[in-house]
Amino acid sequence: MEYIGYQDQTHSSQNMFRTILKATSFPGSIFTVPENLETDNVLYSSTANIIFTLFDIDTKIFIDSEKISKIQNFITFNTNANCIEKSNHCDFAIIQNKEFNIENFNLGSDEYPDNSSTIIIEVEDLINGEELIIEGPGIEKTKSISPTNLPKNFQSQWQNNNFIFPRGVDLILTCKDDFFCLPRTSKVLK
Amino acid sequence: MYVAVKGGEKAIKSSLKLLEKKRKETGTKSIEINQIKEQLSFAVDRVINEGSLYDKDLSALAIKQSQGDLVEAIFLLRAYRTTLERYAYSTAIDTSKIIIKRRISASFKDIPGGQILGPTFDYSHRLLDFSLMREDEINSYENINNQEPKNKEFPSVIDYLNNENLLEQEINNLNDNPFDVTRDPMKFPASRDQWMQILARGDEGFLLGLSYSAIRGFGSKGTHPFVGEIKYGIVDIFISPDELGFEICIGEIEISECQMIDQFEGNKNTPPQFTRGYGLTFGYNERKSMAISIVDRALKSEGYGEEIKFPIQDQEFVLYHADNVEAQGFVTHLKLPHYVDFQGELNLIRKLRNEILQGKKL
Amino acid sequence: MKTGFNFAYLDEATKRMIRRKILKAICIPGYQCPFGGREMPLAYGWGTGGIQVTASIIGKQDILKVIDQGADDTTNAVSIKNFFKRVCNIMITDRTAEASLIQTRHRIPETTLNKDQIIVYQVPQPEPLRKLEPKEKETRKLHAYKEYALMHVKLYEEISQFGSVIKTWAYPVETNNRYITDPTPIPKFDNPKMNNMEALQLFGAGREKRIYAIPPYTKVKSLDFDDHPFEIQTWDECCSICGSTKSYLDEIIINNEGKKNFICSDTDFCKSNLEKNK
Structure with a gap:
C-alpha cells in the first residue's frame, strides 16, 4: 500500500482542521475540503481528509461498512490509529451503512461528556434528502439540512441524543469533497 | 500629556541584554x-x-x-x-539488578549483601573547606581501594518481612498502560502510578516540607517511619517493541530508591501490619527519594480507610501543588499587569464607600 | 526561515490531540475539557493555555493580534507575538478588524468581532466554582449534575452584604443555559460581548490543563437575580485621548498629588476612534 496522505502534513492538516473547526462552529453549513484525496473508492475524499487530520495512534476507530477490511487497512497504514470492534469504546466511527444506532456508541459520562464518539457518516447526498430544520449554538436562527441515507428513526434517535446532553455523540456527514457537522447541541425542530 | 509607559518591545530587548551582561560582566572564564x-x-x-x-x-x-x-x-x-x-515506553526497571554505589538499611543491623555507605555528605562535618577557594587541579584524587561489591543482585531487604506477613504486599499488578502525567491531565481519585510520577517530578523543597510535616505531627498517627532500605546505583533500561516480541536494553540510568516502613493499626478486615512508602528518583537524589516515600505512604491513607486530616494525605492538595514549573509560573504571573481588573476593584470600592458615606444603603 | 522547531512549536501529534479536544469543547459549550497540556517555553500563568490553543489552530494564512489588558504593546503581549513570529513567521497586526486570530488576556476588544475571526482567551483558573469548592472531584460533580446552588448563594450573600454583586472581573456566566463558565479575568464590562458573539471563542488553561469553548451565536448570560439585574461598569469621565464614552477606561495617576486621567484600555480602538474623529 502506498501512503496517499498530505504532501505537506503540517500545513495541509492545519488547513483541513480549520475547515472542520469552522464546520463544528457553524452546524449544518456545508464546507468543501481544501484538498482532494484519492482513496481508490474506499472512502470519500472529505472522510479521508478528516482521517488524516484527526486520527493517530492515540485514537480508537470503529468501522461499519461492507468495505471494512479495506478501510481498516487504509486507516492503520496511513495513521497508525487503532481499529476496534466495540463501537461503545471508539473515539471516532466511520459509517457507510444506512442503519445505525447512536446509543451503541460512546456517549461519555456526566462528569466527562467529552469522552464520547464522533461519528463520521458517509451519505449519498448532502442536499437532496428529507429536509430537517435545526437550531442551537452556532446557528443564528435556524438552518435547513437535507442529507440522504439516514436511518428512518434518525429524528427520534437524535432527540434522545439531545435529551441526554451534556452526554451524547457528535456527527460529521460527508459526501465526496463536502461535509457538514451536527454537534450534540443542534436540535431538530419538528 | 502623560501617557502610560508601555513600549514592551524595546524594554524586553534591553532586559535580555542586561541578563546576559549579568553573566559576562566581569569577564571570568x-x-x-x-x-x-x-x-x-x-x-x-x-x-x-x-x-x-x-x-x-x-x-x-x-x-x-x-x-x-x-x-x-x-x-x-x-x-x-x-x-x-515519544517513541516507546520502557518496561518496569528492576532495582534488584543494580550496579550498587550505596545501600543502607536503618531497620536491620546487617543485611545480606551488606551495608554499603558509598559517597555521602552524611558524615562530612559541615565545615567550609577553604582549600577549595584556591583549587587549581582537580584531576588528582586519592584513589580509594574500593572493593567492588561481590553481589550483582540486591533484592529488597524489607521483603524478608514478607515471610511473616508482617509487611503489606507491594501491589504487583503492573499496568500495561500506566498513567502518563506528561501527556494526560490529572484525574481524581488519583491512581498510584499517577501520583508517583507527579512526586518524582515534584519540587524537592515542597516534598521535603510535606514529609517533614507528617513526621513532626501533621501526618497520620504520628508514628515514626523506618528506612527499610536506601539504594543508589545504576540500572538498565529495557524496551519491548511489539514487532520484536522481546526486550532490548537501550541504556542505563542512575537511580536513588527508598523503601520506607510505616505502621498501620489495622481495621475490621486486616490485622495490624507494616505498610510501605516508596520513593524513586533519577540520579543521586536520596533526600528526595526519602521525602517521596513518606508522601507516598500518606497518599495511601484513603485506600487504607484512614481519616484524611492533614494536607499530606490530601491527593488534590499534594498533587496539584507539587510541580514547581506550574507553581513558579502562577505565582510570578502576579507580576503581569492586572490594571484592567484593578480598575474594576477601584470602581467598586469607591462606589461602596460612597454609598455608605452618603448613608444610601445599610 | 529556519527555527529549529516545528511550525508553531508543538509537534503534530500534540496539535492533533489539542485539536480533537477543541472540537469536543465546541460541541459541549462551556464545559471544561481536560487536555494533555504540555510545558511551553513561556511560564505557566503567563498564557501557556492560550498559546497552546493558538499554536494548534494557527496557519500560514493567519493574521495574529495579541493583547494584554486591551493593549497590543504591553510586555507579555509583545513576548507572545515574538514567540509566534519566531516559530510561525506569520503576519501580526494591531488592528482588531484585520486579525483572523486574536489571543487575549483580560479583555475583549471593543470592536465587534465577526464570524471569520477566532478569539483565544488565556485562562488562569478555568473553574468558576474553585473558590467555593477547592476539590476538582467535587466541582466536576457539581457541573455534571448542574448543581449550582453554591454559586447562587454566594452571589446572594454579596447582595445582602453590599447591596450588589461585588464581582467586578471574572464575573461568572451561564453558557447555553447549561454550564456555569468562567469568562476569564475580563472586566464584567466585557461580559455582554460574549453573548451571541459571531466569532468562535476558545479558552485555554495551560497549568490547569483545560480547554473550553463558546461557539458563535451562543447564549451567554451573566448570572444575576430578577431584583438585582446584572450591570456593567460605567465612568463619569471619558477617554482623555480619543474622547470615547463607550469604552473601558484605565485610570492613570499623572502626578504625585494623585491627579488622575482616564484612557481607553483598548489601544487599537482608541487609535481608530481618534482617527475617525479627526
Whole structure:
C-alpha cells in the first residue's frame, strides 16, 4: 500500500482542521475540503481528509461498512490509529451503512461528556434528502439540512441524543469533497 | 500629556541584554558543560528529575543558561522536552539488578549483601573547606581501594518481612498502560502510578516540607517511619517493541530508591501490619527519594480507610501543588499587569464607600 | 526561515490531540475539557493555555493580534507575538478588524468581532466554582449534575452584604443555559460581548490543563437575580485621548498629588476612534 496522505502534513492538516473547526462552529453549513484525496473508492475524499487530520495512534476507530477490511487497512497504514470492534469504546466511527444506532456508541459520562464518539457518516447526498430544520449554538436562527441515507428513526434517535446532553455523540456527514457537522447541541425542530 | 509607559518591545530587548551582561560582566572564564556535570552533579541530578528528562548534558546546559537558578533550569528542560517525540515506553526497571554505589538499611543491623555507605555528605562535618577557594587541579584524587561489591543482585531487604506477613504486599499488578502525567491531565481519585510520577517530578523543597510535616505531627498517627532500605546505583533500561516480541536494553540510568516502613493499626478486615512508602528518583537524589516515600505512604491513607486530616494525605492538595514549573509560573504571573481588573476593584470600592458615606444603603 | 522547531512549536501529534479536544469543547459549550497540556517555553500563568490553543489552530494564512489588558504593546503581549513570529513567521497586526486570530488576556476588544475571526482567551483558573469548592472531584460533580446552588448563594450573600454583586472581573456566566463558565479575568464590562458573539471563542488553561469553548451565536448570560439585574461598569469621565464614552477606561495617576486621567484600555480602538474623529 502506498501512503496517499498530505504532501505537506503540517500545513495541509492545519488547513483541513480549520475547515472542520469552522464546520463544528457553524452546524449544518456545508464546507468543501481544501484538498482532494484519492482513496481508490474506499472512502470519500472529505472522510479521508478528516482521517488524516484527526486520527493517530492515540485514537480508537470503529468501522461499519461492507468495505471494512479495506478501510481498516487504509486507516492503520496511513495513521497508525487503532481499529476496534466495540463501537461503545471508539473515539471516532466511520459509517457507510444506512442503519445505525447512536446509543451503541460512546456517549461519555456526566462528569466527562467529552469522552464520547464522533461519528463520521458517509451519505449519498448532502442536499437532496428529507429536509430537517435545526437550531442551537452556532446557528443564528435556524438552518435547513437535507442529507440522504439516514436511518428512518434518525429524528427520534437524535432527540434522545439531545435529551441526554451534556452526554451524547457528535456527527460529521460527508459526501465526496463536502461535509457538514451536527454537534450534540443542534436540535431538530419538528 | 502623560501617557502610560508601555513600549514592551524595546524594554524586553534591553532586559535580555542586561541578563546576559549579568553573566559576562566581569569577564571570568566561561564554565564548561562538563565542569557543571561533574562538579555540580547534585544540581544536575535535581534538574533531570524535576525537568523530567534524563539528560545530564542538557541539564548542565540548562544550569549554565539559567545562571544557576535551578527552578529556571528545570523549566528550560521541561519546555525542551515538549518538542521531543515519544517513541516507546520502557518496561518496569528492576532495582534488584543494580550496579550498587550505596545501600543502607536503618531497620536491620546487617543485611545480606551488606551495608554499603558509598559517597555521602552524611558524615562530612559541615565545615567550609577553604582549600577549595584556591583549587587549581582537580584531576588528582586519592584513589580509594574500593572493593567492588561481590553481589550483582540486591533484592529488597524489607521483603524478608514478607515471610511473616508482617509487611503489606507491594501491589504487583503492573499496568500495561500506566498513567502518563506528561501527556494526560490529572484525574481524581488519583491512581498510584499517577501520583508517583507527579512526586518524582515534584519540587524537592515542597516534598521535603510535606514529609517533614507528617513526621513532626501533621501526618497520620504520628508514628515514626523506618528506612527499610536506601539504594543508589545504576540500572538498565529495557524496551519491548511489539514487532520484536522481546526486550532490548537501550541504556542505563542512575537511580536513588527508598523503601520506607510505616505502621498501620489495622481495621475490621486486616490485622495490624507494616505498610510501605516508596520513593524513586533519577540520579543521586536520596533526600528526595526519602521525602517521596513518606508522601507516598500518606497518599495511601484513603485506600487504607484512614481519616484524611492533614494536607499530606490530601491527593488534590499534594498533587496539584507539587510541580514547581506550574507553581513558579502562577505565582510570578502576579507580576503581569492586572490594571484592567484593578480598575474594576477601584470602581467598586469607591462606589461602596460612597454609598455608605452618603448613608444610601445599610 | 529556519527555527529549529516545528511550525508553531508543538509537534503534530500534540496539535492533533489539542485539536480533537477543541472540537469536543465546541460541541459541549462551556464545559471544561481536560487536555494533555504540555510545558511551553513561556511560564505557566503567563498564557501557556492560550498559546497552546493558538499554536494548534494557527496557519500560514493567519493574521495574529495579541493583547494584554486591551493593549497590543504591553510586555507579555509583545513576548507572545515574538514567540509566534519566531516559530510561525506569520503576519501580526494591531488592528482588531484585520486579525483572523486574536489571543487575549483580560479583555475583549471593543470592536465587534465577526464570524471569520477566532478569539483565544488565556485562562488562569478555568473553574468558576474553585473558590467555593477547592476539590476538582467535587466541582466536576457539581457541573455534571448542574448543581449550582453554591454559586447562587454566594452571589446572594454579596447582595445582602453590599447591596450588589461585588464581582467586578471574572464575573461568572451561564453558557447555553447549561454550564456555569468562567469568562476569564475580563472586566464584567466585557461580559455582554460574549453573548451571541459571531466569532468562535476558545479558552485555554495551560497549568490547569483545560480547554473550553463558546461557539458563535451562543447564549451567554451573566448570572444575576430578577431584583438585582446584572450591570456593567460605567465612568463619569471619558477617554482623555480619543474622547470615547463607550469604552473601558484605565485610570492613570499623572502626578504625585494623585491627579488622575482616564484612557481607553483598548489601544487599537482608541487609535481608530481618534482617527475617525479627526
